[in-house]
Amino acid sequence: MDxxxxxxxxxxxxxxxxxxxxEFGALLGGRVNVYTARFPTTPGLGLRDMLESYNRxxxxxxxxxxxxxxxxxxxxxxASHYLLGPDGDRAFCAELSERAGYPVTSSTQAILAACxxxxxxxxxxxxPYQPWLTDTSRAFWERAxxxxxxxxxxxxxxxxxGGPHYDxxxxxxxxxxxxxxxxGHPDDTAVLFTGTGMGTLAALDxxxxxxxxxxxxxxxxxxxxxxxxxxxxxxxxxEHPLLGRLEKAAV
Numbered sequence: 001m002d003x004x005x006x007x008x009x010x011x012x013x014x015x016x017x018x019x020x021x022x023e024f025g026a027l028l029g030g031r032v033n034v035y036t037a038r039f040p041t042t043p044g045l046g047l048r049d050m051l052e053s054y055n056r057x058x059x060x061x062x063x064x065x066x067x068x069x070x071x072x073x074x075x076x077x078x079a080s081h082y083l084l085g086p087d088g089d090r091a092f093c094a095e096l097s098e099r100a101g102y103p104v105t106s107s108t109q110a111i112l113a114a115c116x117x118x119x120x121x122x123x124x125x126x127x128p129y130q131p132w133l134t135d136t137s138r139a140f141w142e143r144a145x146x147x148x149x150x151x152x153x154x155x156x157x158x159x160x161x162g163g164p165h166y167d168x169x170x171x172x173x174x175x176x177x178x179x180x181x182x183x184g185h186p187d188d189t190a191v192l193f194t195g196t197g198m199g200t201l202a203a204l205d206x207x208x209x210x211x212x213x214x215x216x217x218x219x220x221x222x223x224x225x226x227x228x229x230x231x232x233x234x235x236x237x238x239e240h241p242l243l244g245r246l247e248k249a250a251v
Contacts, residue, residue, distance in 0.1 A: 010073035027224035190215035
């Protein structure tokens with residue numbers, strides 16, 4: 001197989017994110033070639049200021065692909081796009097697409113597209129974020145017309161002061177499974193694991209076996225699903241079971 005003949009997906013990720021590229025590779029391997037640009041580092045900035053800076057520099061970060069031909073691109077940072085609200089996010093992605101000359105979406109817009117295709121109207125959020133950012137995430141989905149049935153907080157562990165420490169990059173599969181099992185979910189709610197930096201594929205494999213009828217979504221899974229529909233078409237290569245599971249349920 002000629003590897004360079006496969007569709008090309010650009011991926012924009014935060015500089016410290018260790019998860020997006022491996023998960024996209026696992027989900028799309030053999031069907032799409034994934035190329036990455038990373039946001040610049042932001043020493044000294046707090047979390048909100050850092051996220052706002054990502055939105056400011058996103059056009060230039062996409063421009064770092066230079067003259068490489070891309071078929072589409074995903075901005076794999078949910079948190080920065082929560083700050084824009086659903087309408088601002090949609091308009092920003094449309095502007096980026098027009099400038100780039102190929103479709104550009106955010107992980108948040110990919111989730112909304114997946115929800116529409118799956119007929120999802122209700123969500124339970126599984127969030128590794130600080131409380132203020134979890135609240136921002138909830139408000140984003142509710143403004144988009146979805147009902148949030150509940151929130152399962154998944155901290156990375158205890159902080160030095162004894163409270164929870166939030167770091168999406170350090171959340172474990174065991175913690176995800178323990179927290180979601182303890183919470184329980186209404187029968188008609190989809191479960192959304194938000195954030196591109198929290199590793200979720202191993203947890204989703206287990207949860208899909210436990211609840212075969214439950215809609216399970218993550219920022220990276222929904223984005224890979226969008227990419228599959230947008231650029232992969234009939235490309236050769238094995239289909240990841242989680243993507244196949246979504247596609248069978250979609251309209």
